[in-house]
Amino acid sequence: AQTVTQSQPEMSVQEAETVTLSCTYDTSESDYYLFWYKQPPSRQMILVIRQEAYKQQNATENRFSVNFQKAAKSFSLKISDSQLGDAAMYFCAYRSRMDSSYKLIFGSGTRLLVRP
Amino acid sequence: ETGVTQTPRHLVMGMTNKKSLKCEQHLGHNAMYWYKQSAKKPLELMFVYSLEERVENNSVPSRFSPECPNSSHLFLHLHTLQPEDSALYLCASSHQTGFLPQYFGPGTRLTVL
Numbered sequence: 695a696q697t698v699t700q701s702q703p704e705m706s707v708q709e710a711e712t713v714t715l716s717c718t719y720d721t722s723e724s725d726y727y728l729f730w731y732k733q734p735p736s737r738q739m740i741l742v743i744r745q746e747a748y749k750q751q752n753a754t755e756n757r758f759s760v761n762f763q764k765a766a767k768s769f770s771l772k773i774s775d776s777q778l779g780d781a782a783m784y785f786c787a788y789r790s791r792m793d794s795s796y797k798l799i800f801g802s803g804t805r806l807l808v809r810p
Numbered sequence: 811e812t813g814v815t816q817t818p819r820h821l822v823m824g825m826t827n828k829k830s831l832k833c834e835q836h837l838g839h840n841a842m843y844w845y846k847q848s849a850k851k852p853l854e855l856m857f858v859y860s861l862e863e864r865v866e867n868n869s870v871p872s873r874f875s876p877e878c879p880n881s882s883h884l885f886l887h888l889h890t891l892q893p894e895d896s897a898l899y900l901c902a903s904s905h906q907t908g909f910l911p912q913y914f915g916p917g918t919r920l921t922v923l
Contacts (some may be wrong), residue, residue: 698852729910738814739900739914785853789910796866796909800852 696721698788700801707776708809714761715771715804717786725791728762728769729798734782742784745769747791773806781808813837814915816901822921825891831918833884833901842884843911844876847898858909859884865909891922 697720707713719728726747733739745753745762752760757777761770773780786801814835823829833842844856858866859878873895875887884901899918902911 727910733914736916738916739902741910741912744910787853795868796858797855797868798853798911800854802850802852 696723696726696788696790696799698786698799698801700784700786700804702804703802704805704807706807706809707773707780709776709778711776712772712774713776713806715773715784715786715806717769717771717801719767719769719786719788719799721767721788721790723790723792727789727791728760729787729789730758730760730769730771731785731787731800732780732782733785733803734779739785743771776808778808778810781806814901814903814913816899816915816918818918819916820919820921822923823888823891824923825893827891828887828889830888831886831899831901831920833886833915835882835901835903835913835915837903837913839903839905839912840881841904841909842878842881843902843904844874844884844886845900845902845911845914847900847917849897853900856886860909888920891920893922896920896922 728745730742732742743755757774783803785803787798841860846854855868856870857876862878877885901915904912
């Protein structure tokens, strides 16, 4: 069974600085997706960024980018030029492309605090 | 606001009650989801609907009964729940492609006494 681990329950970053959130996963599959979701205090979670495992190029969405290391099964999220609005819970998630389920496997989340 | 609304935001019910959670989206999405977020546990997918048809039931007990009358509305009917069902229930929606939830609602905080 696949698992997703976020080992940092909480991280803190100074406004305008860069922070990296860690995520590791365990799978025996070769084809899958990885995602980062953001859940602000209002609890309306949104998809931030996605990565297909077959793509070597790291995904980027504005100030958000990932460092995908397939061999190491690592999928970290880098937030550049942090803003107060980035404060939220961040969830890493995995989905197989090799079965018919739409199930996302989520990590336990990392709370990001942004200091003004 | 993400465009996905849920009512009620808080619900307290006894184990013998019957209640319903409602989710609404007007984003033009045609896939909708129910997720359960428990304390100290990762988010768990419960159901997926596409074009009002259930496409996934993730081994959810029958005391949870989903209903999708149209592509904008999703319900979760609750009956004879257990205290361990207390959690935050999140609705989400997306375009059908890939069945990947894009936007979540604010959730209903459910407490079962």
